[in-house]
Amino acid sequence: MFRQAKWDEPLIFELSREGRVGYTLPKPIEDVDVEIPEKLRRKSKLGLPELSEPEIVKHYTRLSEMNYGVDSGIYPLGSCTMKYNPKINEEIAGHPGVAYVHPYQDERTVQGALRIMWELEQWLKEITGMDRFTLQPAAGANGEFTGVSIIRAYHLDNEEPQRDEMLVADSAHGTNPASAAMAGFKVIEIPSTEEGTMDLEALENAVGERTAGLMLTNPNTLGIFEDEILEIAKIVHKAGGLLYYDGANLNAVLGKVRPGDMGFDVVHLNLHKTFSTPHGGGGPGSGPVGVKDFLKDYLPVPLVSYDEENDRYYLDYNVPKSIGKVKELYGNFAVMVRALVYLKVMGKEGLKNASEIAVLNANYLTRKLLGTKGYELPGKKLRKHETVFSAEPMKKETGVTAMDVAKRLLDFGLHAPTVYFPLIVHEALMIEPTETVSREEIDAYVEALKRISEEAYNNPEVVKGAPHNTAVRRVDDVLAAKKPVLSWRMYLELKEKGEVDY
Amino acid sequence: MGKHYLPNLAQRDEMLKEIGFSSIEELFSDVPEGMVKEFNLPEGKSEYEVFLELNEVLSKNKTVLEMPSFLGAGTYFHYVPAHVKYLIERSEFLTAYTPYQPEISQGMLQALFEYQSMMAELYGLPVVNSSMYDWGTAIAEAALMSVRLHRGKRKRFVIPKAISPEKKAVIETYTRGANLEIVEVPWDERGQLDIEKLKESVENSAGVYVEMANFFGLVEENVREIGEIAKEAGAYFVVGADPTMLGIFEAPGELGADIAVGEASYLGNPMNFGGPRAGVFAVRNDKKLIRQMPGRIIGMTRDAEGKRAFVMTLQTREQHIRRAKATSNICSNEALVAVASAIHLASLGPKGLRELGEVILKNTAYLKKRLGEVAEIPFEGLYFKDVPARFEKPYSEIHEALLARGIHGGYYIGKHFPELGETALFSATETTRKEWVEVLIEALKEVA
Ligand SMILES: Cc1ncc(COP(=O)(O)O)c(C=O)c1O
Numbered sequence: 043m044f045r046q047a048k049w050d051e052p053l054i055f056e057l058s059r060e061g062r063v064g065y066t067l068p069k070p071i072e073d074v075d076v077e078i079p080e081k082l083r084r085k086s087k088l089g090l091p092e093l094s095e096p097e098i099v100k101h102y103t104r105l106s107e108m109n110y111g112v113d114s115g116i117y118p119l120g121s122c123t124m125k126y127n128p129k130i131n132e133e134i135a136g137h138p139g140v141a142y143v144h145p146y147q148d149e150r151t152v153q154g155a156l157r158i159m160w161e162l163e164q165w166l167k168e169i170t171g172m173d174r175f176t177l178q179p180a181a182g183a184n185g186e187f188t189g190v191s192i193i194r195a196y197h198l199d200n201e202e203p204q205r206d207e208m209l210v211a212d213s214a215h216g217t218n219p220a221s222a223a224m225a226g227f228k229v230i231e232i233p234s235t236e237e238g239t240m241d242l243e244a245l246e247n248a249v250g251e252r253t254a255g256l257m258l259t260n261p262n263t264l265g266i267f268e269d270e271i272l273e274i275a276k277i278v279h280k281a282g283g284l285l286y287y288d289g290a291n292l293n294a295v296l297g298k299v300r301p302g303d304m305g306f307d308v309v310h311l312n313l314h315k316t317f318s319t320p321h322g323g324g325g326p327g328s329g330p331v332g333v334k335d336f337l338k339d340y341l342p343v344p345l346v347s348y349d350e351e352n353d354r355y356y357l358d359y360n361v362p363k364s365i366g367k368v369k370e371l372y373g374n375f376a377v378m379v380r381a382l383v384y385l386k387v388m389g390k391e392g393l394k395n396a397s398e399i400a401v402l403n404a405n406y407l408t409r410k411l412l413g414t415k416g417y418e419l420p421g422k423k424l425r426k427h428e429t430v431f432s433a434e435p436m437k438k439e440t441g442v443t444a445m446d447v448a449k450r451l452l453d454f455g456l457h458a459p460t461v462y463f464p465l466i467v468h469e470a471l472m473i474e475p476t477e478t479v480s481r482e483e484i485d486a487y488v489e490a491l492k493r494i495s496e497e498a499y500n501n502p503e504v505v506k507g508a509p510h511n512t513a514v515r516r517v518d519d520v521l522a523a524k525k526p527v528l529s530w531r532m533y534l535e536l537k538e539k540g541e542v543d544y
Numbered sequence: 545m546g547k548h549y550l551p552n553l554a555q556r557d558e559m560l561k562e563i564g565f566s567s568i569e570e571l572f573s574d575v576p577e578g579m580v581k582e583f584n585l586p587e588g589k590s591e592y593e594v595f596l597e598l599n600e601v602l603s604k605n606k607t608v609l610e611m612p613s614f615l616g617a618g619t620y621f622h623y624v625p626a627h628v629k630y631l632i633e634r635s636e637f638l639t640a641y642t643p644y645q646p647e648i649s650q651g652m653l654q655a656l657f658e659y660q661s662m663m664a665e666l667y668g669l670p671v672v673n674s675s676m677y678d679w680g681t682a683i684a685e686a687a688l689m690s691v692r693l694h695r696g697k698r699k700r701f702v703i704p705k706a707i708s709p710e711k712k713a714v715i716e717t718y719t720r721g722a723n724l725e726i727v728e729v730p731w732d733e734r735g736q737l738d739i740e741k742l743k744e745s746v747e748n749s750a751g752v753y754v755e756m757a758n759f760f761g762l763v764e765e766n767v768r769e770i771g772e773i774a775k776e777a778g779a780y781f782v783v784g785a786d787p788t789m790l791g792i793f794e795a796p797g798e799l800g801a802d803i804a805v806g807e808a809s810y811l812g813n814p815m816n817f818g819g820p821r822a823g824v825f826a827v828r829n830d831k832k833l834i835r836q837m838p839g840r841i842i843g844m845t846r847d848a849e850g851k852r853a854f855v856m857t858l859q860t861r862e863q864h865i866r867r868a869k870a871t872s873n874i875c876s877n878e879a880l881v882a883v884a885s886a887i888h889l890a891s892l893g894p895k896g897l898r899e900l901g902e903v904i905l906k907n908t909a910y911l912k913k914r915l916g917e918v919a920e921i922p923f924e925g926l927y928f929k930d931v932p933a934r935f936e937k938p939y940s941e942i943h944e945a946l947l948a949r950g951i952h953g954g955y956y957i958g959k960h961f962p963e964l965g966e967t968a969l970f971s972a973t974e975t976t977r978k979e980w981v982e983v984l985i986e987a988l989k990e991v992a
Contacts, residue, residue: 046648050851051654053654053657053658053661054658054890055658055661058893062893063893063895063896064890064891064892064893064896065625065891065892065893065896067896067899067900067903067974068903068974068975069903070902070903070906070907070910071906071907071910071976071977071978071981072906072910072978073906074906074909074910074913076905076906076909076926077926078763078792078793078905078926079765079926081765081768081794082756082763082765082767082793082794083792083793083794084790084791084792084793084794084795084898085794085798086668086794086795086797086798087665088665088666088790088791088795088894088897088898089665089894090662090665090666090889090890090892090893090894090897091662091890091893092893092894092895093890093891093893095625095627095891098627098631098887098890098891099627099630099631101890102631102634102655102887103631103634104651105650105651105652105654105655106631106634106636106637106651107636107651108650108651108654109636109637109640109643109648109649109650109651109652110636110640110645110648110649111635111636111637111638111639111640112635112639112640113635113636113639114635114636114639117639117640117641119641119644122641124641125549126549127638127639128549130591130594130595132633132638133595134594134595134598134599134602136629137598137599137602138602138607138609139602139603139604139605139607140602140605140814140816140817141607141814141815141816142607142608142609142621142814142815143605143606143607143608143815143816143817144608144613144615144619144621144815144817144818144952145619145815145817145818146615146617146619146955147606147613147615147952148943148947148952150947151605151606151611151947151952152605152606152817153604153605154601154602154603154604154605155602155605155817157601157604158598158601158602165585168583168584168585169583169585180677180678180681180819180820180876180878181677181874181875181876181877182875182876183863183873183874183875183876184677184681184873184874186873187718187873191717191720191721194721215863215864215875216862216863216864216865216866216867216870216875217863217864217873217875219863219867219868220863220866220867220868220870220872220873221873222868223721223868223869223870223873224688224718224721224722224872224873225720225721226720226721226722226723227721229867229868266574267572267574267575269574269575269576271576272576295575297583297585298572298575298580298581299572299575299579299580299581300581300583303579303581304579314876318549320638320639321639321640321641321642321876322632322637322638322640322878322879322880322881323637323638323640323641323642323643323649323652323655323656323879323880323883324641324642324643324652324656324674324675324840324876324877324878324879324880325642325675325820325876325877325878325879325880325881326819326820326822326876326878326879326880326881327876342717343713365717365720366713366714366716366717367680367710367713367714367717368681368714368717368718369677369678369680369681369714369819370618370678370679370680370681370708370710370711370714370818370819370821371619371710371817371818371819372817372818372819373818373819374816374819374820375816375817375818375819375820376816376817376819376820377819377820379598382598383594383598384546386586386588386589386594386597386598387545387546387588387589387590387591387594388545388546388549388588389545389546389585389586389587389588389589390583390585390586390587390588391545391587391588392545392546392547392588393546393583393585394583395546395547395550395553396546396549396550398556398568398571399550399552399553399556401568401571401572402552402556402559402560402568402571403552405563405565405571406559406562406563409563409564410563422574424571424573424574448645449645449647452645452647452648457645457648458644458645458648460644463864477549477550477552478549478550478551479551479552480551480552481551481552481555481559507848509647509648512647512648512650513647513648513650513651514646514647514650514847514849514851514853515647515847515848515849515851516647516847516848517646517647517845517846517847517853517854517855518845518846518847518848518853518855519646519845519855519857521845521846522843522844522845522855522857523843523857523858523859523860525845526671526834526843526857526858527843527844527845528660528664528670528671528672528841528842528843528844528857529657529660529661529664529670529671529672530658530661530662530664530665531661531664531665531670532664532670532671532829533661533844542844543850544844544845544846544850544851544852544853
C-alpha cells in the first residue's frame with residue numbers, strides 16, 4: 043500500500059526563531075554613506091522568518107516529500123503530457139554558460155546561447171512544417187496570445203478589421219477562448235459531434251466575413267484525430283480565416299505528421315509537455331510559436347537569425363510588422379536548452395518512436411479498461427496519445443463521481459487523470475499515460491481503476507472518503523473559497539479574531 | 545535513439561497484438577492518406593555525444609564569472625546560495641505538474657503559500673498570486689485589471705516614460721486587444737516623474753503605474769504623492785518594486801499601492817540569459833480587487849479531518865472555468881522560480897534582506913562615485929543597482945574598447961532615449977567586486 047509522508051510540517055513562519063540567519067553576504071565594497079530619505083525608508087514590519095540553513099533545508103525537504111512528481115510514479119494527467127524528464131537535460135541546463143549569462147551581453151559573447159535558440163528553431167520548423175518561430179512565449183497560453191495577436195495584426199494589415207471573431211472547439215482548453223478574448227476577439231464555440239470530432243456543418247454555418255480564424259488542437263482534447271482536418275482547413279481558409287494549432291497534443295503525432303501539412307498557419311508548442319522539460323509544479327514552461335511564411339513579419343521581436351557569411355548568430359529586430367513583445371527579453375532560455383538536449387538525443391527515429399509508443403500506450407489502456415462497469419468511452423474507440431472515459435454511469439448508479447475516482451487513485455500511489463475536462467464529457471477522466479511509462483505501470487493503473495469500480499458498487503464510502511493515504515485527507519476547497527486565507531498575514535489576522543482553527 | 549526513455553518499445557508488438565492491432569500504422573489509420581511523412585531531421589545521438597556537443601556550444605558563451613560585467617537594466621547578477629538550487633532540484637518539486645490534486649501535492653502548495661506570504665510581507669499587501677510570467681507581463685495584467693475594475697469605462701493607463709523598453713513593449717502588446725490608451729509621463733529635470741505632467745494625464749485614467757526606482761536606477765522620491773494624485777482622479781495605483789529594495793525601502797502597500805508588481809527571480813534564480821523569471825502580483829485585501837486578479841492563488845483551508853491543508857483557490861476567475869470571460873489567459877506560471885525566490889528570502893530573513901539592500905545601495909553609490917570621475921551622471925539623486933553614465937564619445941566605441949580589455953560595459957540606452965545622448969546604464973549588486981570597478985574606471989579613463 044502507498045503511504046505518502048505526513049509531516050505535519052508547520053509554516054516556515056512558525057519555525058522562525060529570533061536572531062537565526064540562513065545566509066552570508068559579502069560586505070559592501072566600500073562603506074559609502076548613503077542616506078535614504080525619511081519618507082521612503084522602511085518603517086513597516088518585515089515579517090520574514092528567521093531560520094538557519096540546515097533548518098531551511100529540512101523544511102523544504104519535508105515539503106518535497108509531501109509532493110508527487112513524474113519521478114514518483116505514473117502521472118497521467120490528460121492534456122499535460124507528463125513524460126519523464128531526462129536528467130541530462132538538467133545537467134546541461136545547469137551549465138554556467140546558461141546560468142551566468144546576461145541577456146544584454148554583446149552578441150559576440152553569447153554565440154552559444156544564440157546558436158542553441160537558432161538550432162531549436164530549426165528542429166521545431168521541421169517538426170511542425172512552419173517557416174519561422176519565436177521562442178519568446180513563456181507558456182502555452184502566452185503562445186496562444188502571441189498566435190492570435192498575429193492573426194489579428196494580419197487581418198488589420200489586409201484592411202479587414204471586421205474579422206473579429208475567433209472560432210474555438212467546444213472541446214478546447216480554457217486558455218484558447220481566454221487568449222482570443224484577451225487579443226480582442228469575440229469567441230464563437232463550435233460544437234462537436236457524437237463521434238467526438240468537430241461538427242463540420244456547424245463550422246460551415248459559423249464562418250463568414252467576420253471570421254478571423256479557428257483554434258484547434260489535433261488530435262483534439264478527447265484524444266481523437268480530427269480526420270476531416272483538411273476539410274476543416276478548407277472551410278476556414280475559404281472564408282478568409284486562418285487556422286491556429288494548439289500544440290498541447292503534439293505528442294500524438296511528433297515525428298509523424300506535421301501541423302503544417304494539415305493546413306495550419308500558426309502553431310504553438312509546449313516545450314514543457316511534448317519536449318520533456320519539467321513542469322516545476324506549475325512552471326516554468328515555454329510556448330514557442332511558429333508561423334507560415336506569409337505571417338513571419340508579424341512575429342514578436344527579436345527573432346534569432348544566422349548570418350551564414352560571417353558564421354554569426356544574432357538577435358534580429360528587423361521584423362517589419364511585429365506585434366511587439368509578449369514577454370520580457372527572449373523567453374525561457376533555460377527551458378529551451380533542455381528541449382534541445384532532448385531533441386538531439388531522440389533524433390528523427392526517437393521522436394517517431396515516442397509518439398508511436400505514446401499512442402500505443404493510450405490505446406492499450408483504453409482497450410484494457412473498456413467494458414469496466416461504471417466507465418464509458420464517449421466518441422470513437424481509436425485514440426491517439428490520450429483517452430477520455432466518462433464516469434457518468436458510475437455517478438448515476440452509485441453516487442461516486444469522477445473526482446472521487448481521482449482521489450481514490452491517489453491512495454494507490456498513482457496520480458489522478460485530468461478530471462472534468464474536456465467540458466463536453468460529463469464526469470470526464472482524461473488519461474494520458476505518455477510513452478515513458480511501462481506496460482506494468484499501465485496494467486497497475488487499469489487494475490486500480492477496476493478495483494475502484496468494484497468499490498464504487500460494493501463499498502462506495504471508501505471511494506467517497508478517499509484519499510486515505512496521502513499527506514492530508516480530502517481538502518475542503520469550498521471553505522478555501524468562502525473564507526480566503528491567502529497569506530501568513532491574513533492568517534494571523536483571522537486567527538486573532540478566532541475565525542480559523544487550522 | 546532515446547530508446548532508454550521508452551520502456552514499451554521492447555514490447556510493442558506484443559502489446560499491439562494484445563489489443564487486436566496488427567501494426568502501429570493501424571493506430572494511425574484515422575490520419576488522412578499521405579499525411580504521415582518521413583521527417584528531415586538528424587539522427588539521435590548517445591547521451592555522451594550530446595553532453596560533449598552542448599558543453600562545447602555553451603563554452604562559446606562568455607559568462608559574467610569570466611569577465612567583469614556591469615550590465616543590469618532589468619536583469620541582474622545576484623548570487624544564488626547553493627542550498628536554494630539544491631532544494632528546487634528535488635524531483636518531487638521539479639517534475640510535478642500544477643497541483644491540481646491537492647492531497648498529493650501539499651508540498652508544492654505549502655511552498656507556494658509561503659512564497660505568497662513572504663511577498664505579502666515585502667510588498668505590504670496581503671494578497672499575492674503564485675506568480676505571473678515576469679514583471680513586464682505583471683504590469684500589463686495590472687493595466688488590464690484596472691480597466692476591468694472600471695468596467696471598461698476608463699481605458700487609459702499611465703506609465704512613466706523612464707520605464708524599461710522591454711516592459712513598455714509588453715504592456716503595449718498585451719493591452720492592444722482591449723484598446724487601452726497607454727500614456728507616458730516624462731521625467732523632470734531631476735529625473736523624477738514629472739508631477740505637473742502627471743496631473744495633466746491622470747484624468748479619466750483607469751490606473752497609474754510608477755516604479756520605486758525607475759529604469760535609470762533613480763529612486764522615485766514621490767511615490768506616495770503620485771498615489772494620492774492617482775486616487776484623487778479615481779485611478780488605481782500600481783507600484784513596481786524590485787524585491788531586493790524592500791528590506792530598506794518602504795513597502796508599496798504602505799505607500800498607497802492598490803496593486804504592486806515586481807520580479808521575483810532577482811532572488812534565488814540565476815540570469816539564465818533572461819529566462820525563466822517570475823512576476824510578483826500583489827493586491828490589497830479587498831474582495832473587489834481579488835475577484836479581478838489574474839493567476840493562480842493558493843489558499844489555506846482544512847482537510848476532512850480538520851487538519852490544515854492548502855489548495856488552489858478562487859478559481860472562478862480563471863480560464864478553465866470562465867473561458868473567454870476569465871481575468872487572464874494564464875495557466876502554467878513560474879511556480880518553481882517563485883519557490884526558489886521564497887527559499888532565498890527565508891534564508892535572508894528580515895535582517896538579511898535589509899543587509900542585501902544596504903550592500904546593493906552602497907555598491908551602487910560607489911559605482912556612481914567612480915563613474916562620475918570619467919562620465920557625466922545625468923541626474924543627481926539616490927540610485928539603486930543601475931546608474932546612467934553619459935559620455936562624449938559614441939558609446940559603441942567605448943563598449944568596443946572595454947570589451948577588448950575583457951570588460952563588459954553597461955547597457956546603451958541612447959537608442960531608446962535619444963534625449964540622453966551617449967548614455968549607458970552601469971549596474972552594481974552585492975556581487976560587484978571592487979577590483980572590477982577599478983579596472984572599469986581605469987579603462988574608461990583611457991578610452992572615454
Ligand atoms: C490543450 C491545452 N491547450 C493549452 C494549454 C495551456 O498551456 P500552458 O499551461 O502552458 O499555458 C494546455 C495546458 O494545460 C492544454 O492542455
